[in-house]
Amino acid sequence: MSDTKDPPTPSAAPPSEDDLKFDTELPVLPIRNAVLFPGAVAPFDVGREKSVALVEAVQNLPSPVIAIFAQRDPSTDDPGEDELYPVGCAARVLKALKHSSGNYSLILQGLTRIRMESISQDTPYLRAKIARVESPIIEDVEAEALAMSLRDVAKQVIQLMPELPREAGSLIDTIQAPGALVDLVAANLDAPVEDKAQLIETIDVKQRIRKVLRLLTRQLEILKMRERINSQIKEEMGKNQREYVLRQQLRAIKEELGEDDDDQGDLDGLEEKIVKADLPSEADQVAKKQLKRLRTMQVGSAEYTVVRTYLDWILDIPWRETTEDNLNIAEVRATLDEDHYGLEKVKRRIVEYLAVRKLKADKKGPILCLLGPPGVGKTSLGKSIARAVGRKFVRVSLGGVHDEAAIRGHRRTYVGALPGQIIQGMKKSGTVNPVFMMDEVDKIGHDFRGDPSAALLEVLDPEQNNTFADHYLEIAYDLSKVMFVATANIADPIPPPLRDRMEILELPGYTRREKLAIARRHLIPKQIEEHGLTTEQIRITDEAVEEIIEHYTREAGVRSLERQVASVVRGVAVKVAEGDDTPRCVKSEEELREYLGPVKFTSEVAERTEESGVATGLAWTSAGGEILFIEVTRMYGSGKLQLTGQLGDVMKESAHAALSYVRANAGKFGIEKDFLEKSDMHIHIPAGAMPKDGPSAGITKFTALVSLLTGIRVRHDVAMTGEISLRGRVLPIGGFKEKVLAAHRAGIKRVIFPDRNKADLEEVPREIRDELEFVPVIHLEEVLEAALERMPQPSQEWLDHVAAEEAAAQQPTN
DSSP, rough: OOSSSSEEEEESSOOOOOTTTTOOOEEEEEBBOOOOOEEEEEEEESSHHHHHHHHHTTTTTOOEEEEEEEEETTTTOOOOOOBBEEEEEEEEEEEEOOOTTTOOEEEEEEEEEEEEEEEEEOSOOOEEEEEEOOOOOOHHHHHHHHHHHHHHHHHHHHHHHHHHHOOOOHHHHHOOOOHHHHHHHHOOOOHHHHHHHHHHOOHHHHHHHHHHHHHHHHHHHHHHHHHHHHHHHHHHHHHHHHHHHHHHHHHHHHHHHHHHHHHHHHHHHHHHHHHTTTHHHHHHHHHHHHHHHTTSOOOTTTHHHHHHHHHHHHHHHHOOOOOOOOOHHHHHHHHHHOOOOHHHHHHHHHHHHHHHHHHHHHHOOOOOEEEOOOTHHHHHHHHHHHHHOOOOEEEEEEOOOOTTTHHOOOTTTTTTTOOOHHHHHHHOOOOSOOOEEETTGGGOOBBBBBBBHHHHHHHHHHHGGGEOOOTTOSSOOOOOOEEEEEESSSSSTTTTHHTSSSSSEEEEOOOHHHHHHHIIIHHHHHHHHTOOOTTTTEOHHHHHHHHHHHHHOSSSSHHHHHHHHHHHHHHHHHHHHHTTOOEEEESSSHHHHHHHHHHHOOOHHHHHTTSTEEEEEEETTEEEEEEEEEEEEEEEEOOOOEEEEOHHHHHHHHHHHHHHHHHHGGGGGGGGTTTSSSEEEEEOOOOOOOOOOOSTTHHHHHHHHHHHHHHHHHTTTTOOOOOOOOTBBEESOHHHHHHHHHHHHHTOOOOOEEGGGGGGGGGHHHHHHHHHHEESSSSSSHHHHHSSSSSOOOHHHHHHHHHHHHHHHOOOOO
8 A cells, every 4th residue: 555654744955956857757656545745755655566666666766756646546456547636746755664564664755746648657567657747936916915824824723733843833934935835735734635636736826825725724713613612621620620629618617617417528539539549450349339339328327337437448558558678788787786686697587588679679578487585575676677677567466366357357247347457457557568567476376266377377378468368358458568577485386387387587585795785785775764864873884784684683585684774773763853963883782782672593503403313404495495403302112203393294204214214224323223122213393383394304304313323413513405215315405595595594514415406506606605515415324424523333233244245245156
């Protein structure tokens, strides 16, 4: 096909005399739905077979000239002489661009009018003999008047057509020749091809201007009518806008007077909110459907309130609002260090997440579980993470929650139904990517109302939580951008499927040095400020803080330490309030006793182990590590073993295993082999009100039994932990770091532990590794060598028995 693509535009420069020199026989390019005028430059698409052949024949010629004639019927694919208008335009091919389809795009410049005399060639493309049609040059008053009228009307049309370039009016002023002016206007005229064909056939300039004026005047009237219509529409819109503003003002006045009963206006406001909220597709459809229902309800009905509340929840929940993460790793690390001392494992994990987030923007939020004893800073660490990352912080306490609806919400059929705590927390945050802390996840209960931990499986699964379903909303909600941080004291109560979905980071507790640094940096300045004092009025030295840590607290965290510091500060505040402004420096034990009373904790290790039959063990509890004394006594009886101290089944079995090994190897330790025939053994673990269980005190029970039966005391500076087997092997245990910290707090100097726990030493802070002696053991004999004041000597009977076995082993067999 051949057709114009854009309206023709005038040539930047009129054709020169050289441009107007061409042969009387030219290739013919038929065009559809367009007419090319002299002086105009226009693009054309060429796709018909003959037209493509024509372009390929002339494109390599210097300054090729072709004849352009408009078709009478645009549906004709192969027009002949009769299907073309007789008058056309000679045109120069300025540019020819070939497409991948084989078609061409041409840019042609009209040169002068031509008339077709006859077709001289039909294939491979049309050629025709043509005659140049010269327009007479006229310079009379009538022609100038007509040209002025044409120029004025054209300028008016240009002003009413903003889509035309501003330079068009100036261009009209620069063209003085009436013939060139009328051809320019005709080329850009919005008129049918038939009318344009008549214009190019009209040789007389005056007559041509009159025809163009008639067409242009008609177009001007149409444009003026369009302008009037647009003005009326704008006026009506302005009136509607004015009414809207007045209605809003009236509504505000009624609200001030308490007379706002315009519920329809309220619903219109809801509709505007839905439009502006940019809800996801599903939420948008539900909101519009509920609004439609709301318009048909009575305002006073109960269902109206339910639907209205539901709509408010949909609009109040963040669907797309986010806060920008702080991806400056150095700043995040500095903020975390500023808020918390130590806890390097958690800080490193947060920094790792942000580093990946910086490299991959669509990284899903991590799901962490901070596991540790009370007071180590789990909850405050969540706030610190949010502050460092630059996100909003939401905290939900799950301790004691028994109902699944607390997580997923109630269905709207219930009176007073609300969304669950997850959706409520998202509403409080106002963003889709907060730091969401779920506190005390290990204390969730379950009963006939459901299991909340099962509902959390979807929340804490990165593969599922992008379509979290709340029973109240019943719309899929995306939680994949949320950074979930759970906290727990013990991992055991957490159901295995839930535990598997979380990345557990253990916070075992603080060393003395860490507690001192935390008190110096955070606790003391905080308490001084909260009690209205200044650092000039009170100063607590490091020696005083160490004394508090050693003799007034016994914990893995720092909560009790903060309470003791607060007691000291309150004591000084009382004196200041009474008028005593003397600056005080709390540094000695006597001054602490004035504010805190007598010492609460002293080391019992040396006192307890003065006698044989007592050994110091290490235990793990939800509050961190603890030392634990195991006492054994012997009395007249019939060979029974009595166990007290509220022990669990596993711990009882461990005691039986220890006694069995001692009986089986009594001679090796110099113990009479019939020691249990006329006596009973009693193993007691003090703090009887506290339940105890686990196998890790096995080597401690064994050591206490051997100590009692041999009369050799256990060293007072030794503590031990390890499970035993009936073959005398020492098996690995858990909670190693917490137990070592407890030993350090209690003043222990040597720790005996299973050889297979050597790798756990890396988790112990270097300062503690430097202060304690660690003895890894494989067999129970090694435990006795490290724990007792001296090694028991085997009995002569045992030595004879061993010698007999060795001699028998050396004799040759038949």
